[in-house]
Every structure is written in structure tokens, then in C-alpha cells.
Amino acid sequence: MADTPRQFVAVLDFGAQYGQLIARRVRDLGVYSEIVPCDITAEELAAMGPAAIILSGGPASVYAEDAPDMDAGILDLDIPVLGFCYGEQIMAQKLGGEVAHAETGEYGPAQLMRLGSSPLLDGTPNEVQTVWMSHRDYVSEAPEGFMVTARTESCPVAVMENPRRRLYATQFHPEVRHTEHGERILRNFLFDIARLTPDWAMDNFIDEKVAQIREQVGDNKVILALSGGVDSAVAAALVHKAVGDQLTCVFVDHGLLRKGEPETVDAVFRDTFGIPLVHVNAQERYAELLAGVDDPEQKRRIIGTEFWKVFFEEAQKLDGVTYLAQGTIYPDIIESGARKTGGKASTIKSHHNLIPFPEGVHFDLIEPLDHLFKDEVRELGCELGLPDEVVFRQPFPGPGLAIRIIGDVTPEKLEILKNADAVVREELDAYNARLFEETGERNSAHSCWQYFCVLPDIKSVGVMGDERTYERPVIVRAVESQDAMTADWAKLPYEVLGNISRRIVDEVDGVNRVAYDITPKPPATIEWE
Structure with a gap:
């Protein structure tokens, strides 16, 4: 860790799907962050010298036999700590609070109601605000010394705070965009509570x-x-x-x-x-x-x-x-x-x-x-x-076009795929460029994050020049995504899809049909193989 900046935030990973996202959100605010395993000891973590600590969420129950654990001594390092979801539950459990198991979980948007003054929620609405939940267990009783500063209809301890020990926790996920004031909450923790400086550039x-x-x-x-x-x-x-x-x-x-x-x-x-x-x-x-x-x-x-x-x-x-x-x-x-x-x-x-x-x-x-x-x-x-x-080259698999050819790889198939893929990239590069000019964002709401062709190991019947053809179809894959963890098929204008289809059939020898893959991830993956 010799090259770790002097000021950084350690994100303890309890198996959260949002673990990397937490680290990114902190860096977006100008503070370096790094993910560390949840089983790190307090002594090992202290030696790394973090200026603040975030406890991630996680899919497990704190009551499960193999539940991720943490060294309780981390909470005694006199370093500001913020826990999310599972991070709140394990903080409460380690400090003598109570964690309950609900009959029904709380997933997706929830309405957060503030219960009074709160350093963590400072600058967010005093009445109701939307947050993003993903839990079944919840803290039913905060540990001694903590104030309960917010709740939801299903969660009595949605936010708990101990300013004296600089320990804070939320049942919801401030790091996701669906929590409408999540960035302000992170800013409050990093800059007002932990007194960090945004110097990661x-x-x-x-x-x-x-x-x-x-x-x-x-x-x-x-x-x-x-x-x-x-x-x-x-x-x-x-x-x-x-x-x-x-x-x-x-x-x-x-x-x-x-x-x-x-x-x-x-x-x-x-x-x-x-x-x-x-x-x-x-x-x-x-x-x-x-x-x-x-x-x-x-x-x-x-x-x-x-x-x-x-x-x-x-x-x-x-x-x-x-x-x-x-x-x-x-x-x-x-x-x-x-x-x-x-x-x-x-x-x-x-x-x-x-x-x-x-x-x-x-x-x-x-x-x-x-x-x-x-x-x-x-x-x-x-x-x-x-x-x-x-x-700004798109993500590309290490094995290259070999895994975008379904079946064996031959020089003929490679030539077809390279030429068809070039058409798709040319058309969608231009489409993305137009969106960039309009929005000023490289990855705007409807721009394509990744796009390519797949060559299946089949042939199809077609008609070209009044004659029957028996040649290969090409499948076009174009998705919208932020990080490839999830992706949706790109809602391309019909005109763009039509141009792609026309050009591939006209310009690429050996192709007589173009299909468009409209499956999101999940259940599909972005690549086919």
C-alpha cells in the first residue's frame, strides 16, 4: 500500500453488489477510496491509515451461520465510520443494539421521514425524501449512545448516529442514484463529519x-x-x-x-x-x-x-x-x-x-x-x-472476435464479422456523436455503451436480385449501461436500425439477414459466449 494516498476512505466489503459503486461515488467527490476485505483486523486497517471507513451492504443475514463478520475493534479506532444496510446491522450488533428479521423485505424506493436534527442528513428535506432500500433484516433497537434520526414505514431505525464516537449508519443505500439526496449524505459524512479534503485528481x-x-x-x-x-x-x-x-x-x-x-x-x-x-x-x-x-x-x-x-x-x-x-x-x-x-x-x-x-x-x-x-x-x-x-474504445473481450463467432472460427467467418462489425461501429459511433453534441454527455441516457455483431453458426434463406440466397445472418447487439453489471438493450431509432441492416446486407458479402438482440442483462449477458 505504499502508493496509497495519505488521505483515503477504506470501504469494507461484506459482499455487496454495490461495493465498487461506493468506492466510485467517493472518488467522484474528490476523495480517494479503496475496497478492503471485511475480515481485515483492526490492527491491519489502522496500519493502512484510512481517514474514514465505510461499511458496505451485503446479501447475507447477520444471523446466518456463515455471515460476514468484522473485527469490532474497528469501531474503536477513533476513525469516522459510516455503515450502509448490512453495514448498519453489523454495527448495531457489535455495539449491543438489536437486529430483527422482517416477515417481508423492503426493496426499491421507500419514503424516509426525518425525526430531528441530524449531522448526516443535514441539508436534505425535513419532511419526506425517497431512498433506495434492499433488505429483510433491520435494526429494531439502536445501540446505547445512538440517536435514531430517520425512519421509514417498515424500518424504525433507518438512520442512526453517534456524533461523539463519529459512528453513523443508514439502512438504505446513499451510493445509488435512486436515493435522491444520497450525494449530499456522502458529502456530509466525508467533508463535515470526517473533515476530509477533495484532493483526488x-x-x-x-x-x-x-x-x-x-x-x-x-x-x-x-x-x-x-x-x-x-x-x-x-x-x-x-x-x-x-x-x-x-x-x-x-x-x-x-x-x-x-x-x-x-x-x-x-x-x-x-x-x-x-x-x-x-x-x-x-x-x-x-x-x-x-x-x-x-x-x-x-x-x-x-x-x-x-x-x-x-x-x-x-x-x-x-x-x-x-x-x-x-x-x-x-x-x-x-x-x-x-x-x-x-x-x-x-x-x-x-x-x-x-x-x-x-x-x-x-x-x-x-x-x-x-x-x-x-x-x-x-x-x-x-x-x-x-x-x-x-x-473511448468500447469494452472488447480478450479472445476478440473468436467468441463473437458462434461455432468454429474460419477465415471466411472472420472476414464477414469484421466487415459487418465495422458498419455497426460506424453507424453507432455517429449516433453517439450526435447525442454527445446534443447533451454534452458521453454516456447520456440513450447513448450506446457497447455495440457489436455476432455471427451465429446457421444460414438463412433470402432473396437478392430475384434470386434465392442461402447465406449467413448477423445479429446486432447494442446496450445501454453504466458499468456492465446490468445493461438494457439500446432503444435505437428505427432509422438507425434500418441503415445498419441495409448497409450490412448491401456491403458485406455472405450476409442476407440482420437481427437485433433486445434482451437485457440479466437474464442475458452482454456477450453471447
């Missing part, structure tokens, strides 16, 4: 990281696997700003990227930034390995294993390389190490444990983005001068 981050990378690398050389995605691109730009030509990027072109992307990688990194770049054309190698493979998990294994094999072959050709840099971001670390087992978060492990170093090969790691969320990575890319077509 990207320009400060760049200066700190550049200095850290220079100190770590010294006169040694660095290698980075450039995938063409946002994370590795931003990591490359940041490391290059720090150490210049001591960095060499290796771009493994497996032939599964979208149309025009390999050329963009070359143009941006070799030509614009002048970063030493090794472009490895491994398309034939991958085509042979994927021939006849139709299982999506097997495709993933083949592509991932071969990527590192090709990369390390190239790395060993370079002299004097000591460090491997990569674009690991904070959600990667959380997802790879904070799997919930039995309702309890395990200790967070670094994502880089997944790198399969060959026998006899080792590099020390540089992961300069490992404390950033995706939108922060994009902001950093803009600050570093990367072009919009790189920074």
Missing part, C-alpha cells in the same frame, strides 16, 4: 505515478504487452511518459481484432508517440490452433495460452529487460482476488498472479493502473493525450 495522479515508475525502474528496461485495448494503451502511454525509450511494447496480432485496429495500434504508438513497438503477426499461427474448435471456453484457453507464449518468445529476444508492465485495473484485482465464499470476502490477491511465466523467465511487475476504475483509466488516457478512438 488525475493530474496529481500522473505526477505521482511518473515519479514512482522512474524510481522503481531506474536505468532498467520495461516490456509491455499491447493488446489494442484501452487499459494496456493507457498503461503504455503512462510508462512511456515516465521512462521514454526504456519501454518496448509488444503487440501480438492474432487476427481476431476488429477491422482497422492493428493499423490504429501501429499509427498511435509507433508513429504518434514514437514508442518502440514490436508488431508480431501471429494470424496464421492462431488460425491453425483454432481450426475446428467450437467450444467457447476452449477458444479462450487456446487464445490466452498462445498469447503469452508468443509474447515471451519476443520478450526473450530483447536484451536487458527487467520489468513487465501491464494494464491491470482495480476491478481486475477485486474480481480475481475477492471472490465471495460462504458470504465472506477472501483476502484480495494481485491479478498478476495469473501470468503464466515460462520456466526460467521472470520479470518484476509494474501495474500503474491497479488502483483505477475503467472510467478513471479513460480520463487518464485523455490527460496523457491519447486520441479519442483509443481512449
